Amino acid sequence: MNQLQLQKAKFQMLSQHLMQRGITDGRVLNAMTQVPREEFVPNHLIEFSYQDSPLPIGFEQTISQPFVVALMCQLLNLTGQETVLDVGTGSGYQAAVLSKLAKNVITVEIIPDLAKNARKIFKKLNYKNIHVYTSDANKGYPKFAPYDAIKSAAATPKIPLAWINQLKDNGVIVTPKSTNFSQDLIRLVKKGNNLVEEKWGDVRFVPLVKAKS
Numbered sequence: 001m002n003q004l005q006l007q008k009a010k011f012q013m014l015s016q017h018l019m020q021r022g023i024t025d026g027r028v029l030n031a032m033t034q035v036p037r038e039e040f041v042p043n044h045l046i047e048f049s050y051q052d053s054p055l056p057i058g059f060e061q062t063i064s065q066p067f068v069v070a071l072m073c074q075l076l077n078l079t080g081q082e083t084v085l086d087v088g089t090g091s092g093y094q095a096a097v098l099s100k101l102a103k104n105v106i107t108v109e110i111i112p113d114l115a116k117n118a119r120k121i122f123k124k125l126n127y128k129n130i131h132v133y134t135s136d137a138n139k140g141y142p143k144f145a146p147y148d149a150i151k152s153a154a155a156t157p158k159i160p161l162a163w164i165n166q167l168k169d170n171g172v173i174v175t176p177k178s179t180n181f182s183q184d185l186i187r188l189v190k191k192g193n194n195l196v197e198e199k200w201g202d203v204r205f206v207p208l209v210k211a212k213s
Helices: 003-021 028-034 043-048 067-076 092-097 112-124 160-166
Strands: 056-057 060-064 084-085 105-111 129-135 148-152 167-178 183-191 192-203
Touching: 003 028, 003 067, 003 105, 028 067, 028 092, 043 056, 056 105, 056 112, 067 092, 067 167, 067 183, 092 105, 092 112, 092 129, 105 112, 112 129, 160 167
Parallel strands: 084 105, 084 148, 105 129, 148 167
Antiparallel strands: 056 060, 167 183, 183 192
16 A cells, blocks of 8 residues: 555545544644554554554554544643653554644553564654553553543553542543443543543443553
8 A cells, every 4th residue: 555545545534534523623633644553553454554443463452443542632632731641552553643742641561562662663753752661551650640641542440549649630531441341431530539530432442451460
C-alpha cells in the first residue's frame, strides 16, 4: 500500500469514523491526522492501518480502533499543558496521539518487548515528550505523580487505588471497566475523596495484565 493510498484511507477514517460519530474536538482530530498509524501496526497489516477496528500486535495484545482512541482522548479534555499517565503502551499509538495533546506522556508497559518496540518507533518519529517505562501498570508510576490525567488501554473490574492516589484533584481517568459480562468505557473525575463517574458506551479491550507474583 503506497503513501497516497494510506493518506486517502486516513482521510476516510477521519470523515467517516470520527467526525460523523461525534469526535468534534479539533485538537484531537488534528492529532489523529498527524500520527501515522501505519507505523504502529505489524507490516503484514499495513493495508488495514486506517480501518476502524483493533488489530493484533502480538503477545495477545491489540492496537485499539481509531474511533476509540479519539474518543478517549476527547474525554480527557486536554489543553496541551498536562502530564498524562498512559497505562498500557502496547503498540505506542495512543501515546503518540496523546503526545500531540499534552505536554508530557508517561507510558507504562508490562511486556518488555512491546515497550522496546514502542521506544524504537517514538525515536524514529522524533517524539521527544513520550517516556516509556517497563512496569506493572496496576501500580501507576509514582515518580512523576500527580498526573493531570490517566488513560488506560486495558480493562479492569476495579480502578487501582494507585491510579486514584496519583491523580490530581479535578484530574480525569478514562478507562474501560469490566463487569461480569461486558465492558463500559468510563470517565472519572476526582473531586477530593470522591470520584464522579460517567459511562460512555460498551467497549471491548484486553484485560489489564498483572505482574506475576
